[in-house]
Amino acid sequence: MSVDLQTVKRVARLARIAVSEEDAERMTGELNAILGFVSQLNEVDVSGVEPMTSVTPMEMKKRQDVVTDGNKAADIVANAPATEENFFLVPKVVE
Numbered sequence: 001m002s003v004d005l006q007t008v009k010r011v012a013r014l015a016r017i018a019v020s021e022e023d024a025e026r027m028t029g030e031l032n033a034i035l036g037f038v039s040q041l042n043e044v045d046v047s048g049v050e051p052m053t054s055v056t057p058m059e060m061k062k063r064q065d066v067v068t069d070g071n072k073a074a075d076i077v078a079n080a081p082a083t084e085e086n087f088f089l090v091p092k093v094v095e
Contacts, residue, residue, distance in 0.1 A: 003031040 008027050012019040019027065053060065073086035082089035 003028055003035065 005024055005028050008024045008031065009019065012024065012027075077083040077086055077088060080088050
């Protein structure tokens with residue numbers, strides 16, 4: 001796949017980026033180089049390679065998926081400057 005000048009201008013317009021004629025010509029070459037590199041990556045045989053979450057093997061931290069009732073309202077509003085019945089009180093800003 002190759003990118004031509006018309007495609008670069010269209011993508012720039014869709015992205016709402018102002019691109020001069022010289023920049024568009026330069027970007028055409030840069031985008032073609034990027035797409036060439038991506039096509040090289042597609043040639044790599046990755047069959048049998050497990051997907052990774054990190055470059056070093058590690059066990060994902062997991063917690064039990066259990067429903068709790070919370071009961072943390074008092075802790076949540078403990079540092080608030082003004083509260084009432086576990087609700088934040090804020091000054092009125094609109095009359």
